[in-house]
Amino acid sequence: MIRLATCSLAGCFGCHMSFLDMDEKFLALVERVEFDRSPFTDIKSVGKCDIGLVEGGLCNEENLAALKEFRENCSILVAVGACAINGGIPAMRNRFSMDECLAEAYLDGIGIENPQIPADPELPVLLKKVCPVHEAVRIDYFLPGCPPPAGAFEVLLEALLKGEKPVLPEKLIHYD
Amino acid sequence: MTLAWDKKMACAAEHADLLIERMGNNPLQILIATQKAFNHVSDDAICRVASALGLPLSRILGDVEFYSFLSREPLGTYSVLMSDSITDWMLGSRELFLRLCGNLGVSPRVMRHDGLATVGKTSCTGMCDQGPALLVNGTAVANLSDDRIDAISRLMEKRIPLAAWPDEYFHVESNIRRRDWLFQDWRGPILEGEALLQEMTDAGLRGRGGAGYPTAKKWASCRDAPGGERHVVCNADEGEPGTFKDRVLLQHCAGRLFEGMALCARIIKAKKGFLYVRGEYRYLEAHLEALLAARRDADFEIELHWGAGAYICGEESALLESIEGKRGIPRVRPPFPVTFGVHGMPTVVDNVETFCAAAAIAAGGGREFRSLGTAESCGTKLLSVSGDCARPGIYEYSFGVSVDRILEDCGAGNVLAVQVGGAAGNCLDASEFGRKICFEDLPTSGSVMVFDRSRDMREAALNFSRFFAHESCGFCTPCRVGTEILAQAMEGISAGRGSGEDIAEIGNLGSILRASHCGLGQSANRAVLDMLRKFPEHFERGVN
Amino acid sequence: MKTISLDGAMVPLAEGQTVMECALAANIPIPHLCYLPGFAPHGSCRLCTVKIDGRFASACTQPAMEGQHVEIDTEELRQVRLSLLRMLFVEGNHYCPACEKSGSCRLQKAAYDEGMLDLHYRPWYPNRQMDASHPDVLIDRDRCIFCELCVKASRDVDGKNIFGISGRGIDTRLVVNSKSGLLADTDISAQDRAVEVCPVGAILVKGRGFEVPIGKRLYD
Numbered sequence: 001m002i003r004l005a006t007c008s009l010a011g012c013f014g015c016h017m018s019f020l021d022m023d024e025k026f027l028a029l030v031e032r033v034e035f036d037r038s039p040f041t042d043i044k045s046v047g048k049c050d051i052g053l054v055e056g057g058l059c060n061e062e063n064l065a066a067l068k069e070f071r072e073n074c075s076i077l078v079a080v081g082a083c084a085i086n087g088g089i090p091a092m093r094n095r096f097s098m099d100e101c102l103a104e105a106y107l108d109g110i111g112i113e114n115p116q117i118p119a120d121p122e123l124p125v126l127l128k129k130v131c132p133v134h135e136a137v138r139i140d141y142f143l144p145g146c147p148p149p150a151g152a153f154e155v156l157l158e159a160l161l162k163g164e165k166p167v168l169p170e171k172l173i174h175y176d
Numbered sequence: 177m178t179l180a181w182d183k184k185m186a187c188a189a190e191h192a193d194l195l196i197e198r199m200g201n202n203p204l205q206i207l208i209a210t211q212k213a214f215n216h217v218s219d220d221a222i223c224r225v226a227s228a229l230g231l232p233l234s235r236i237l238g239d240v241e242f243y244s245f246l247s248r249e250p251l252g253t254y255s256v257l258m259s260d261s262i263t264d265w266m267l268g269s270r271e272l273f274l275r276l277c278g279n280l281g282v283s284p285r286v287m288r289h290d291g292l293a294t295v296g297k298t299s300c301t302g303m304c305d306q307g308p309a310l311l312v313n314g315t316a317v318a319n320l321s322d323d324r325i326d327a328i329s330r331l332m333e334k335r336i337p338l339a340a341w342p343d344e345y346f347h348v349e350s351n352i353r354r355r356d357w358l359f360q361d362w363r364g365p366i367l368e369g370e371a372l373l374q375e376m377t378d379a380g381l382r383g384r385g386g387a388g389y390p391t392a393k394k395w396a397s398c399r400d401a402p403g404g405e406r407h408v409v410c411n412a413d414e415g416e417p418g419t420f421k422d423r424v425l426l427q428h429c430a431g432r433l434f435e436g437m438a439l440c441a442r443i444i445k446a447k448k449g450f451l452y453v454r455g456e457y458r459y460l461e462a463h464l465e466a467l468l469a470a471r472r473d474a475d476f477e478i479e480l481h482w483g484a485g486a487y488i489c490g491e492e493s494a495l496l497e498s499i500e501g502k503r504g505i506p507r508v509r510p511p512f513p514v515t516f517g518v519h520g521m522p523t524v525v526d527n528v529e530t531f532c533a534a535a536a537i538a539a540g541g542g543r544e545f546r547s548l549g550t551a552e553s554c555g556t557k558l559l560s561v562s563g564d565c566a567r568p569g570i571y572e573y574s575f576g577v578s579v580d581r582i583l584e585d586c587g588a589g590n591v592l593a594v595q596v597g598g599a600a601g602n603c604l605d606a607s608e609f610g611r612k613i614c615f616e617d618l619p620t621s622g623s624v625m626v627f628d629r630s631r632d633m634r635e636a637a638l639n640f641s642r643f644f645a646h647e648s649c650g651f652c653t654p655c656r657v658g659t660e661i662l663a664q665a666m667e668g669i670s671a672g673r674g675s676g677e678d679i680a681e682i683g684n685l686g687s688i689l690r691a692s693h694c695g696l697g698q699s700a701n702r703a704v705l706d707m708l709r710k711f712p713e714h715f716e717r718g719v720n
Numbered sequence: 721m722k723t724i725s726l727d728g729a730m731v732p733l734a735e736g737q738t739v740m741e742c743a744l745a746a747n748i749p750i751p752h753l754c755y756l757p758g759f760a761p762h763g764s765c766r767l768c769t770v771k772i773d774g775r776f777a778s779a780c781t782q783p784a785m786e787g788q789h790v791e792i793d794t795e796e797l798r799q800v801r802l803s804l805l806r807m808l809f810v811e812g813n814h815y816c817p818a819c820e821k822s823g824s825c826r827l828q829k830a831a832y833d834e835g836m837l838d839l840h841y842r843p844w845y846p847n848r849q850m851d852a853s854h855p856d857v858l859i860d861r862d863r864c865i866f867c868e869l870c871v872k873a874s875r876d877v878d879g880k881n882i883f884g885i886s887g888r889g890i891d892t893r894l895v896v897n898s899k900s901g902l903l904a905d906t907d908i909s910a911q912d913r914a915v916e917v918c919p920v921g922a923i924l925v926k927g928r929g930f931e932v933p934i935g936k937r938l939y940d
């Protein structure tokens with residue numbers, strides 16, 4: 001059986017939600033693929049897979065490690081969604097310094113009680129800039145959209161399961 | 177402090193008014209003078225120049241932000257720009273730069289807290305045969321060494337004015353190593369008009385600035401173009417890294433140059449000419465002004481125009497924009513300058529060497545010119561030779577001379593590579609040294625840079641790619657963005673962070689850059705590609 | 721009748737036409753961004769790059785000439801266009817999901833048409849200045865592609881001369897003709913042609929964001 005892994009890095013899980021929007025077709029898919037690491041299975045580390053779908057860009061060290069693990073284990077790696085492809089909304093923090101971002105989020109923002117910058121050693125270290133996944137590893141295919149429409153997931157997976165190169169029709173290419 | 181500052185600013189603004197009165201209505205020339213007087217062009221001065229000339233603010237601001245010798249931020253009393261060309265690197269300019277910064281206690285491009293100095297870098301200053309070189313307040317100082325850098329630092333610390341610095345610092349050698357046809361004293365009866373055009377055609381004179389367009393044909397089409405007032409423009413922007421022959425011609429043959437321009441003026445019926453000289457050669461100002469003042473030609477006036485640090489202004493249509501006081505953005509062509517030149521009027525733009533050659537042909541040199549060179553490339557060419565050789569300088573050869581011969585004459589041994597035509601030219605390996613300098617084989621404006629076997633061609637590739645990113649005018653997408661991508665890829669490779677994909681990328685960029693609006697972008701990765709192809713082992717060192 | 725060959729189709733050409741004008745008149749599409757009928761061709765985006773008798777040229781600026789052989793829809797030129805679009809995206813900050821122009825943007829549309837799925841290059845995330853000083857009109861420089869349409873429209877149509885381009889190389893930037901450099905200190909109005917003509921979301925009318933629902937926008 002084809003093994004499929006998915007993960008969300010610096011994203012909003014919107015792409016995963018859109019994936020599920022396949023509705024009944026998703027059930028058909030589950031017949032044909034076995035999910036490895038994915039929010040759908042709650043498996044935490046990825047094993048050898050045929051296809052990996054990565055949502056979200058890179059904003060911290062943990063994202064980077066997860067991405068590298070996906071690249072090592074997945075024969076085909078797909079960048080899914082605006083955030084994975086160009087950093088997306090999270091990358092809008094790139095014009096500010098880290099201090100400014102942290103202050104806005106944890107100290108000075110509206111409605112913050114007990115302002116303090118979290119410093120738990122368990123928390124992953126933030127990267128200076130949010131960046132797209134193709135900056136860190138080789139990516140085989142890209143699925144644009146914020147999120148990509150469910151139909152785009154269908155076209156992509158249908159082709160990949162058949163061992164073909166996915167070609168998105170123009171009406172499924174969206175950046176928003 | 178603020179009071180003194182305000183006073184200075186007020187005085188700067190008034191001064192701008194004065195300059196406007198004195199210098200007529202060319203914004204660029206006024207801005208250059210303002211920069212010189214106040215070490216920057218303040219926002220207030222920008223407003224005054226704009227309102228005095230009745231131009232939109234953005235035009236003036238645009239100039240200040242385009243030309244690299246103009247600055248909105250105040251620069252130090254001494255503004256130092258170190259020439260950052262590859263041949264300067266080879267002579268240790270990067271170490272000298274750090275030494276100078278260390279001596280003065282400044283960071284690059286940041287004015288020292290007490291306002292003493294700002295130290296930065298600039299593209300090739302045309303002193304390649306006597307580098308490393310720098311410009312201090314616009315004046316060239318060549319032959320830099322540790323000692324000279326230390327001495328200059330001390331002079332600056334003591335705030336000694338440039339005029340009181342030892343003369344030898346400002347001495348520029350001509351280093352003419354080989355003279356031939358052009359340097360002969362042609363004194364025959366002067367041919368004019370149709371007869372001269374015929375003689376130039378028969379002699380086979382083609383433009384010396386690089387493109388090689390038949391000169392007589394250009395002059396005739398300008399003469400025949402519809403339109404009123406015509407102009408003659410001499411292109412002395414000489415920005416191609418490694419070229420300095422126009423500097424030497426301006427020094428030694430300016431009289432002949434003016435003759436050439438005047439002959440052209442009489443043919444096309446121009447009353448006015450412009451000599452556009454790159455700002456790096458400002459030290460020639462007194463010399464050129466004196467010669468121009470001594471000219472006795474009431475029918476044809478030549479005006480001196482200075483550049484201000486922009487390689488693109490050597491491209492003829494960008495140069496015309498610059499003469500009109502605008503940012504140096506190449507125009508859409510056609511129409512070409514012969515029909516649509518300065519202020520939209522028919523204009524001839526030729527290189528310094530071209531005008532000199534035309535004047536020599538007019539004075540009886542035509543027959544011999546024809547007999548020299550190759551079938552497609554008649555006459556001789558001045559070559560500027562620099563890099564790893566015993567005798568860098570100017571060499572005049574008949575077209576068709578082989579690279580081997582040049583290397584032998586200039587005393588180059590153990591040669592790895594020769595870069596012909598500057599950063600936009602071709603990089604040759606040893607198997608190609610039999611190739612010939614001529615339009616049929618290796619067309620060039622004359623830059624010949626020699627690299628011996630101790631050199632890492634990665635450095636040259638890095639230097640050239642940065643050069644183009646710095647000099648791109650920013651008008652068109654492929655060049656504005658592509659030159660920067662190229663430079664970033666080369667920086668990665670040079671820092672040992674490169675990947676095979678970076679190398680593949682550099683290859684791919686070639687076809688995209690060819691979609692550029694002008695020659696700068698179109699040729700921006702030619703040399704780097706040559707180097708990658710011919711010296712792959714140098715690049716593999718930086719790739720993992 | 722004089723003709724020109726566009727991807728093999730023989731198309732009539734009129735005196736003084738550019739290759740682009742010939743093609744548009746014959747309903748043969750050539751992708752373009754900075755060209756807009758009614759304004760002098762600019763030649764900066766290079767998206768209209770074609771091959772004329774084997775040489776690259778921008779169709780919007782190249783005079784059409786009898787017997788020219790023009791290639792448009794070839795694999796080589798598709799790659800060039802794709803790269804140019806990617807370059808325009810990486811040099812600015814284009815977050816389409818957060819852009820009011822999305823769905824009606826010519827840059828975005830061109831990228832859809834060319835099937836651009838990824839950036840390929842490393843995005844630069846430049847820090848460009850936003851100008852929200854004016855009550856009705858906004859400048860988001862992150863999205864400017866330097867087509868100069870606003871410059872020409874404001875100068876030649878609106879008669880106000882509000883915009884200009886300054887800087888050099890990758891520091892090229894859109895500037896405003898006022899002492900403060902701010903739009904608030906100009907006499908721009910939301911009805912100006914300069915505002916309407918911007919092909920991307922760099923000049924926007926305030927208070928109209930996301931007025932048109934997805935599905936009904938210009939290029940949906």
Ligand SMILES: Cc1cc2nc3c(=O)[nH]c(=O)nc-3n(C[C@H](O)[C@H](O)[C@H](O)COP(=O)(O)O)c2cc1C
Pocket residue numbers: 382383384385386387388389411412413414415416487488489490491492493525526527528530531694695696
């Ligand atoms: C990027 C670029 C830079 C150029 N720089 C120079 C220059 O510094 N000097 C020059 O004479 N021609 C230069 N040229 C060539 C000029 O555009 C033009 O062809 C030349 O001045 C014509 O003179 P000629 O016919 O006498 O050669 C340059 C061209 C390009 C595309």
Ligand code: SF4
Pocket residue numbers: 488505506647648649650651652653655656692693694695696697698
């Ligand atoms: S190729 Fe480069 S220098 Fe030439 S117009 Fe384009 S951006 Fe300017």
Ligand code: SF4
Pocket residue numbers: 175813814815816819820821822823825826827828863920921922
């Ligand atoms: S200007 Fe166009 S391409 Fe850029 S973010 Fe807005 S919609 Fe997207």
Ligand code: SF4
Pocket residue numbers: 863864865866867868869870871894917918919920922923
């Ligand atoms: S603001 Fe818009 S119209 Fe003006 S130059 Fe930028 S992209 Fe073009």
Ligand code: FES
Pocket residue numbers: 010011012013014015055056080081082083084088145146147148
């Ligand atoms: S990551 Fe938010 S929609 Fe894809």
Ligand code: FES
Pocket residue numbers: 751752753754755762763764765766767768769778779780781
């Ligand atoms: S449309 Fe022709 S260059 Fe932009």
